[in-house]
Amino acid sequence: MSVVYDPADPQSSSDPWPLYRRIREEAPLHRSPRGFWVVARHADCHAVLHDRRASSDALNIDPALQPEDFGIGPGATEALSEFEGLQKSLTSLEEDNRPFLFRDPPDHTRLRGLVAKAFTPRMVDALRVRTTEIVDELITAALEKGDVDAMADFAYPLPVRVICEMLGVPLADQDRFKEWSHALSRGLDPDFLLPEAVKKERFDAILNFAAYFFELLADRREHPGSDLLSQLALAEEAGDTLTPGELLSTCILLLVAGHETTVNLIGGGLLALLRHPEQLALWRADPGLDRTAIEELLRFVSPVQLTGRALLSDIEVTDGVLPKGAFTFLLIGSANRDPDAFERPEELDLARKDNRHLGFGLGIHHCLGAPLARMEAQVALPALLRRCSDISLADVSVTYRQNVVLRGLVDLPVHLTPA
Numbered sequence: 001m002s003v004v005y006d007p008a009d010p011q012s013s014s015d016p017w018p019l020y021r022r023i024r025e026e027a028p029l030h031r032s033p034r035g036f037w038v039v040a041r042h043a044d045c046h047a048v049l050h051d052r053r054a055s056s057d058a059l060n061i062d063p064a065l066q067p068e069d070f071g072i073g074p075g076a077t078e079a080l081s082e083f084e085g086l087q088k089s090l091t092s093l094e095e096d097n098r099p100f101l102f103r104d105p106p107d108h109t110r111l112r113g114l115v116a117k118a119f120t121p122r123m124v125d126a127l128r129v130r131t132t133e134i135v136d137e138l139i140t141a142a143l144e145k146g147d148v149d150a151m152a153d154f155a156y157p158l159p160v161r162v163i164c165e166m167l168g169v170p171l172a173d174q175d176r177f178k179e180w181s182h183a184l185s186r187g188l189d190p191d192f193l194l195p196e197a198v199k200k201e202r203f204d205a206i207l208n209f210a211a212y213f214f215e216l217l218a219d220r221r222e223h224p225g226s227d228l229l230s231q232l233a234l235a236e237e238a239g240d241t242l243t244p245g246e247l248l249s250t251c252i253l254l255l256v257a258g259h260e261t262t263v264n265l266i267g268g269g270l271l272a273l274l275r276h277p278e279q280l281a282l283w284r285a286d287p288g289l290d291r292t293a294i295e296e297l298l299r300f301v302s303p304v305q306l307t308g309r310a311l312l313s314d315i316e317v318t319d320g321v322l323p324k325g326a327f328t329f330l331l332i333g334s335a336n337r338d339p340d341a342f343e344r345p346e347e348l349d350l351a352r353k354d355n356r357h358l359g360f361g362l363g364i365h366h367c368l369g370a371p372l373a374r375m376e377a378q379v380a381l382p383a384l385l386r387r388c389s390d391i392s393l394a395d396v397s398v399t400y401r402q403n404v405v406l407r408g409l410v411d412l413p414v415h416l417t418p419a
Contacts, residue, residue, distance in 0.1 A: 002026050005038040005331065007306075007404045008193055014400050016305065016407075017346070020334035029319040034192065035067035036308075037328035042341035042358070044317040045330045049362040054309035054328075056365055057104045061310045062325025069192035070327065097245030099253035101365070108364065111250060114235055114242065116368060118166065118228050124371040127162065131376055134161050135383045143387065143418050147394065150412040154384070155267035156259075159376055163258030167251070168220065168227025173212070177255065180205040184252070185260045188405045206252065213251040228254070262373045264303035264408030265294075266380050271412060272300055273381075274393050276348045283350055284385050293350040294377045299357035300348050302333040305407045307361060332358050333407070390417040 003022045006012070011019055020040065023030075028040045039045055048054045061070070100111035117123065138157060142148045156178070164174050187194065187202030194202075217233045224230040232250065235241045242250070273280040283289050306329050315322045322328055336357045337345040343354075360367035367373070384391070394413035401408050 004030055004032050005040070005329065006032070006034075007190060007329075010402075012305075012404050013402055013407055016333055017337060020331060020337060023331070024334055024338060029317055029322075032067070035065065035070070035327075037322055037326050038331065039317060039322070039328055040331045040334040040338075041318060042335040042338035042356075044319075045332065045335040045358055046356075046362060047317060048309060048315060048322070048328070048330055049307075049358065049365075051315055052364075053311065053313040053315055055104050055312050056102055056108070056309065058102065058308070058310055058327065060104075060312060060325075061327045065323070065326045067190075067192075067327055070190065097243070097249050099249045101253060101257070105364070110241070111246060112368060114232065115228065115250065115254060118231075119368050119370075119372055121371045124375050127166070127372070128375055128379065130165065131158070131162055131379045132383070134158055135380050139384060139387050143416055146417075147413070147415050150270055150414050151263070151267045151409055152411065154380070155263045155270070155412070158266070158380055159259035159262035159373075162372070162376060163255060166228050166258070167254060168225055168229045169216070169255070176212075177209075180208050181256050181260060182401075184209075184256050185406045186401070186403050189403060193404065209252045209255070210248050213248050217247065217251070257367075258369055258372065260406055260408075261303045261367070261369070262376050264406060265298060265301060265373060265377050267409045267412050268301035268303060268407070269294075269297035269377065269381060270384070270391070270414075271393075271398060271409065272297060272348055273385075274391060274414075279348050279350050280385070283382070287382060289350050290378050290382055292352060292355070294374055294381070295355045295357065296348065296350050296352045297377070297381075298359035299336045299342070299352075299355055302336045302357075302359060303407060304359065304361075304367075304405065305333040306331050306405055332361075387419050388416050389419040391415070392417075 003019075003026050005019070005023055009019070023038070023040045027038075029038070029044065031037050039048060058070075061067075100108045103111070135158060138154050142150075142153050145153075148154070160174055160177065161171070164171070164177075183198075183201040183205035186198055187205070191199065213229075217229060220227075220230045220233040224234060229251065232242065232247055273283070283293055308327060308329050311322050311324055311326050311328065314324050335341070336359065339345050341356060342352075360370040360373075392415045394415060398412065399410045401410055
């Protein structure tokens with residue numbers, strides 16, 4: 001076998017596309033020397049994501065097949081158990097406090113169901129007016145400066161403000177989340193990639209988030225409002241619905257997952273447009289492309305590069321069998337550039353019609369916030385194009401964060417010219 005997927009390779013975050021191409025051509029299904037399996041084709045990723053025998057719970061990995069130096073996620077159970085004050089309210093320090101992202105039915109169904117209604121297309125569409133107001137505020141401030149970091153001044157604050165308003169997090173507290181959120185998003189990468197200092201930052205971020213939400217939820221129990229935190233606090237009070245640890249881990253997940261993907265979609269999407277000026281001009285000339293343009297940017301940018309599954313049974317795919325008890329990485333970024341699934345997959349085509357990308361996953365773990373992310377990007381990028389006669393890169397070279405799972409830019413310096 002001439003090529004294997006190694007997430008420790010810096011290319012996995014900086015420029016993964018040539019590597020993905022080689023893997024699809026030479027080893028679309030393979031076992032890494034580290035012990036995990038790799039699936040690179042669209043058809044196979046699609047099949048595994050839909051298969052109930054593919055578990056999101058890493059506790060289902062057979063110990064004999066567990067990859068080298070493998071961790072089971074962001075350590076919510078351990079971190080929350082360390083939180084002074086929460087210890088007294090937990091019925092057992094051994095209970096499973098992991099977010100529903102890392103759990104299977106029935107717990108996944110129960111926990112996801114508590115928040116799913118807040119992210120339906122109808123509920124998200126009701127947020128469009130407020131999202132438009134926030135976008136206009138951010139663009140106005142950016143145009144006054146002219147030279148801005150599109151990540152820090154636009155891509156990041158928009159989804160953070162939207163999810164914080166949904167949850168009921170005060171505006172004054174939102175800036176403190178940036179460092180914590182970055183630590184958790186980096187902590188989604190496999191543990192064998194993370195230095196001990198990064199693992200410590202992940203653990204501390206969970207503690208900081210827990211301490212913050214612990215106090216805020218206490219206030220919502222006493223003074224409930226119409227926000228999502230109040231609804232979750234009241235659901236916990238009803239009993240048999242949420243444990244205190246589950247409540248905290250759900251709040252943390254909603255805040256972090258509610259903006260990290262969108263930040264990278266908007267930032268990476270803007271970079272893609274600036275590198276493909278003919279497509280940017282096409283979108284300017286045809287606002288009717290808003291929907292297909294965002295779907296194409298989701299495919300082309302792939303903010304979520306991979307996801308993992310533990311196998312409850314042997315699962316047959318195109319080139320072989322994934323064995324029961326093994327852990328597999330599904331290379332979403334590779335699947336989204338598979339020529340067997342997309343015509344001209346390496347080209348950005350904002351008018352692309354048949355776009356079955358896997359940017360938000362599939363099946364029961366399909367991204368809960370997909371309607372929200374789509375709406376935010378559909379508002380943000382067209383507004384930026386409309387209000388700027390020109391957007392130019394300050395530097396042709398860009399730097400990506402070291403994250404493997406959630407791929408995103410460190411910064412994106414641009415110059416904005418008002419329309």
